[in-house]
Amino acid sequence: MSGWTAPTRDTLFVLNDVLNITDCDLPGYESLDEETVQAVVEGMGKFCADVLAPLNPVADAQGCTRHDDGSVTTPDGFRDAYDQLVESGWNTLASPEEYGGQGMGHVLGTVLEEYMNSACAGFMMYPGIVGGATSTIISAGSDELKSTYVEKIVSGEWLATMALTEGHAGTDLGLMRTKAQPQDDGSYSISGEKIFISGGEHDLTENIIHLVLARVPDAPVGSRGISLFLVPKILPDGTRNSLSCASIEHKMGLNGSATCVMNFDGAKGWLLGEENGGLAAMFIMMNAARLAVGVQGLAHAEHSYQRAANYALERKQGRGMGKRANPDDAADSLLVHPDVRRMLMDGRAFAEGFRALVLWTALQIDRAHGAATQEERKETDALVSFLTPVIKAYGSDRGFETAVEMQQVLGGHGYVKEWGMEQIVRDARIAMIYEGANGVQAMDLAGRKLAKDGGKVAMRFAAMVEDDLGAAPEWLAGPMHAALKDTTAAAQWMLENAAQDPDNLGAASYAFMQMIGVVAVGWMWVRMVQAVDGREDEFATAKRITARHYAQRTLPQTSALRARVEAGAENLMALPEDAFARA
Template sequence: MRYEAPLNDFLFLLFDVLGVEQLQHHDKYAEATPDLIGAILSEMGKFSADVIQPTNQAGDIQGCTLDPETHDVTTPETFKNAYTSFVEAGWTSLDAPVEYGGQGLPHVLKFIVDEMVCSSNMAFGMYAGLTHGAISALFAHGSDELKSIYLEKLVSGEWTGTMCLTEPQCGSDLGMIRTRATPRDDGSYSLEGSKIWITGGEHDLTSNIVHLVLAKLPGAPDTSKGISLFVVPKFLENGERNGVYCGGLEHKMGIKGSATCVMNFEGATGWLVGAPNDGLRAMFTMMNEARLMVGMQGLGISEMAFQESLGFALDRLQGRALRGAENPESPADPIIVHPDVRRMLVRQKVVNEGMRALALFTGHQLDISVSHPNQESRQVADDMVQLLTPVVKAFLTDEGFTNANLGLQVLGGAGYTSDWPLEQLVRDARITKIYEGTNGIQAMDLVGRKLGLAGGRAISALFALIENFITEDEEVPHAKELRAALNRLQEATSWIATNGAVDPEQAGAVATPYLRLMALTVIAYLWSRMSAVASRKSAMGEGTQALMNGKVLSAQFYYDKVLPETEGLLTDILSGEGGMMGLKEDYWAA
């Protein structure tokens, strides 16, 4: 079915709930008026449906191909024209720096565009998606000379960028990388080594590809503290082919239109980005942005899965409603009348809207952190972004995959066939839980780094935000349940702080349920906010009544059917590592 961008939900969240219109009072975003934002989102919704979505199934079937002689990669034939249109329409430059040709619009707007692109074709969206992270890394850490060479063409979409981290012997343990960079007399470096799983490492969409590569200098510490970052273009400024080649394409279960490459660096010329041995910090600029983008991938697929399964449930005739025939003139009723089908559909809808609220809340905080005139306000917002980034990445991809599976279940046997799009959505969604740091690593980042950020400043601010929301308004919807969830999150946090300090394995053992507990609690807070706004607007006869009434009922479903999971999560956390780490090797096969 044709993708329909949830524009009403976007606008409700941006302006009725989050108050994003206030950004136009910050100098950085003075042009970001509600009218402009609304027009951009409407246009992107049409572009996603008309230009990007038609490339999705064909791209999955055709995939990418490698010429072993030339090392060139050909993308699916539908991608080239779509990418050209994407670039010509200016979508690559939306929130990029104005001084390098970008439009300088709010990051939260880019979050929504990412969702729409990934609903339409996630594999296609990855070429421009990682380029944006490369732009941010070079803008933050590159020299003026490197910026002048690369940024304008990356921003325009004339060139794309990659992130080259993983090697055959190491994934997330980057201290084990073996790629080496040897200084040359002219200030450049010669890179030798191989990287795997490189998204967009080679393709035919642009005239040049700019690789950001982690490598070690001679004599550097053989740990993550000895990593440097280099920019390595496919073609040098003089047009000469650089010594970086695609050595193979990965064989994958999904995102087959995305060229996932083995990249070999054979004396490739590169230039240092930032300071020697400080590459990991520079790369984290790109990685954190990529993690937020991956969260939007999970949400985008989840939204498309919901739309597909809802459309099917409205049309598919099977059985009769338990209350009696609803369509007696037809041989059967549509399956949406059946409670179990309705349960799956409503959960998809409610969780999607909650995840969208979490993502846009985080995106709004990101914009405040770089634009607010008050330094303290910027710091509070930045703390919130740091805290919630692993939550957005992990929870949105966990639930995105779950909702894609729910959508397939709604279709039944049809969903398992390639005649319908759900099986591709399930396959595509699965990688989001793995790359840019597995969701287990996101959970470890949350409990191991973010809870202790600035002496607990970030988590304390989150607690205060929810507490103040509950206490400042006596009419807060679901206040009792929200306070109970907040208490559980606070108790779990205290338990981790106490027990994790004594035994780090205790914190590691409960990191995943803790991240989920935080996500469900923050989304509960946002559902309460959405319900309050919708109730008020409905009582005043404002807005679309179906949307407002739907929000109130959706909040009720979330509190009745989803939030109670936090009780079990707290029990899980308080049990600690239990027998998990004590299970000895000879017990596994006993």
């Protein structure tokens, strides 16, 4: 049975027909014509399918090995694949030209992220942090740190990590205990233990650059007292720094990724940004990571959909309830069964709609950095900030849910390793947890992004959606108007009731995040239907059918989600804490 193939046709449709990136005047887009875009997308797809995809089952079966000296060996084939990635130059596609990158824009870099995650999510965990890490060093680092580290990370000669989490302090970074003691030479001595560090130790590159949160002496309590430091595995003089991998976590999935407990024992590091200003510097990295996790959700959905669709095309099981094409056959294709089609259409509608959303958002990131006016850059950045928790949380939720539904298509075969589907389910589960659990993302959306400005950015988002509905066919515009009305009413309810009881905001936040996700993906379907207007070919017809499915089956969810928002917090908070324990 076939596994995964890069969905290049759909990607090119979004890039060329929906986003029109070849007509964009942003920096990095000058050299993009349809022929170049096609060559780049198809080249990335071929690399991921030929080099990375075969490693996926190997990575899951073997995992990583920590040796007695603290070194870590990645699964068979990873090191060679990484060397090929660096040699091909795909890893430098979206990095700044100033530091050796190709500067082709975040939107094409996002395509590569999707393909690499679909092909082998465990492998992607190693280079996946590079964009966020280099952006952080460029923004917050001294000229010396930038000149010493950024180009080597961009090139792939070195890799990087985020070393943020501690065992007693998960999302609550203000509780962290890692210490940073200033030294006479301007460096700091970093001591503490960090957990869940993806790629904390490995054999892909000689040097690994850790970005570590720690506290300087007399730092304020809480998150206002954390600082960010650059701590290399190998120091500039070639000596080994005082840090080590104490162990590798045994996880539910992503076995190819070395998730390390890292000990920093007086390791030498350098401050990024200002003392006690680590939170601001860290969020440059975290926001990039959160968008990347949303792309992982897309990748898991696409990969699992492809496996399920291929299985359904081949599998004969049961007889159709209506008129049968071949009455004498003992069984029909799975695709004669409406419920199998329901699951496949749900997965297809999410994957294609969410692909358009993440690529549209990637284009807005390029616009936030390169638009002609400061006002446009500021407004675009606010819109990206508003959508970031939605893309992370809704994307990873639906990516996992899609993988589970696609597993269901395979029946018992979906539960055994032979068919590869259960690995996708296990690999996808972590995306809902790391880089800020999805409930935290929902609170970020409700508390910071909605309430902070009285809903101004949310209203601008709604206005952008509304503007596109005028040209949409009624079968799509009608459900979209209803969904937008529900979402606007939910936002208004939250703003009005948060002051009365702050728990109302928390109780409503998750349902509100889901509503924005449903509407945002629906908006992309509006734009895709407009892009195929007047076309009657097979591709365009499939787009309209899939869009109609989304309009009929997904958009009505906002009505139930609105009811959840408006239920408030009173009953949710009514049980005393002790009542949650079973006698």
